[in-house]
Amino acid sequence: MPSVAFYTLGCKVNFYDTEAIWQLFKNEGYEQVDFEQTADVYLINTCTVTNTGDKKSRQIIRRAVRRNPDAIVAVTGCYAQTSPAEILDIPGVDLVIGTQDRDKIMPYVQQLQQQREPINAVRNIMKTREFEELDVPDFADRTRAFLKIQEGCNNFCTFCIIPWSRGLSRSREPKSVIEQAKQLVAAGFKEIVLTGIHTGGYGDDLDNYRLSDLLWDLDKVEGLERVRISSIEASQIDDKMLEVLKGSSKMCRHFHIPLQAGNDEVLKRMRRKYTIAEFEEKIRKIREFMPDVAITTDIIVGFPGETDELFRDGFEAIKRIGFSEMHVFPYSKRTGTPAARMEDQVDDEVKNARVHELIDLSEQMQLQYAEKFVGEVLDVIPENDDKGLAGEGRIMGYSDNYLQIVFEGSEDLRGQVCRVKLTKAGVNTCEGVLVRVMSDLPQEIA
Known part of the structure; x- marks a missing residue:
């Protein structure tokens, strides 16, 4: 049985795309093996959000070539789309296909098995x-x-x-x-x-x-x-x-609504299509229509031109809006974007200090949000605990408002709707007690 190994970098959409590509191989009788094993085909799904993403993608491609020089090495994803020639310059790469036409991967692999000539299948x-x-x-x-x-x-x-x-x-x-x-x-x-x-x-x-x-x-x-x-x-x-x-x-x-910066001047430089006042008003409306909603967000820290004064102003706006969690990133130059060419780039040390400050704020807001639900019964769907975070005899899952709750229960509850009373709030994980499983109730009651 021929084998295929995958390596995925970047966002959840990339992971989704890799799963979909695996179906194509599976339908042709392939078995999937770990990337560190010897495979007949290696497929690397790349990321290009940052320059570091490009570098990591190249490292993984070279690792695949070293693992089995006779294997077909195929590269897809965002970096493949923007820099196909750069990837084909890496000795041992057979196929580069971008973020479209992935449904044609199998015919290309079959073509390569007949004739080993590198293929650039990227189009505009x-x-x-x-x-x-x-x-x-x-x-x-x-x-x-x-x-x-x-x-x-x-x-x-x-x-x-x-x-x-x-x-x-x-x-x-x-x-x-x-x-x-x-x-x-x-x-x-x-x-x-x-x-x-x-x-x-x-x-x-x-x-x-x-x-x-x-x-x-x-x-x-x-x-x-x-x-x-x-x-x-x-x-x-x-x-x-x-x-x-x-x-x-x-x-x-629960809504994940990227803010990116808490100051109008910085938002304008980012070419975001709203002001802080407009963003705040929209959040107010959402909370009016859906009380107790969890609002999570993304924040980029140290964008070119973000002075201490603008950061402080943004910090206060973020605090005022009150998110239930923030994903905080230091600004990273991406070659080919207007921001990478901007003057007033912020020093890395300053960026890192600001990142830590916002992470501290995020943790305070997370705890504050979770504490509102202590004593309440929430619907939780337990899921896989691959990292063993819950501990033995306990399971974990997310409530509809995106609180991760750990509680005592057996593995067979996974995927079922459980009513769980939240007993202790935490920054990343809360604790609770199972009240009942919804599938155990008669349909008219449930």
Whole structure:
């Protein structure tokens, strides 16, 4: 039996894409082996968000070539899309395919088995207008299913290379999304996470059909308990979306809404499409329509031109908004973006000090948010604890408002909706006590 090994760098969308590519190999009779083992084909799914991502991708490609010089080495993903020639210059690389046409990987592999001539299968992503349909039906050992509904981005923020590596925004056909959702529910999934490169942009290229329409259609899928959106821009939460939050019992009380900076001057330099006042007003509205909602965010620290004064101003705005968690990143130059050419680059030491300050604030806000729910009973879907965080005889899962809760329970509760009383709040993990399992109740009561 021929073997294939995968290595994925970067975001959750890349991991989704790798799973989908694995299906193509599986259908052709391949077995998957660990990347550190000898394989017939190595596929590296690359990231290019930072210069470091490019460097790491090259290191992994060389590792695959060394592991088995006779293997076919295929490279896909964002770095492959933006720098195919650079990758083909690495001795031993056989195939470079970007962020489109991954459904043609198997014919290319078969071609290489006949004739070992390197193939550059990357085409201009900016001319691509269709969503690449790649299903992921094989979700062994998962409890939350990711469902990719969108690809690409139209924003062109000054720090980001993604539109050039993923192309412009394009949406998956609604029928296809609903069909895949039904398959996932039939496979036993209770929660679906809608994902994409710019998920909230779903529908921008469709006629009179937006993300809010898709959410209402998903609301009708029988057996689906929860719908979560991986990330959405504040500007994309319009009145129609707010109505869904209020009216759908399946929408999770959690939104990841990237702020990126807490100061208008910095936001303008980033080419973000909102002011702090507009962002705050949108968050206020969301909380009005969905009380106790968890709002998580991304913050970039030390963007070019961010003075101490602008950082302090942003720090106060962030504190005022009050997130339930923040993902904090020091600004990293990305060659080819306008921000990399800007003057007033911030010193690394200053960036790191600011990062630590915001991480401390994030932990305070996390605890503050979690403490509000002590004594309350929340719906938790236990999932895999690969890192053994829960400990023996205990399981862990997420509530609909994205609190990670550990409680005593057996492994067979994984994937089931459990009612859990939160007994102790924590920064990353809370503790609770199992009250009951929803599937144990008669349907009319549950």
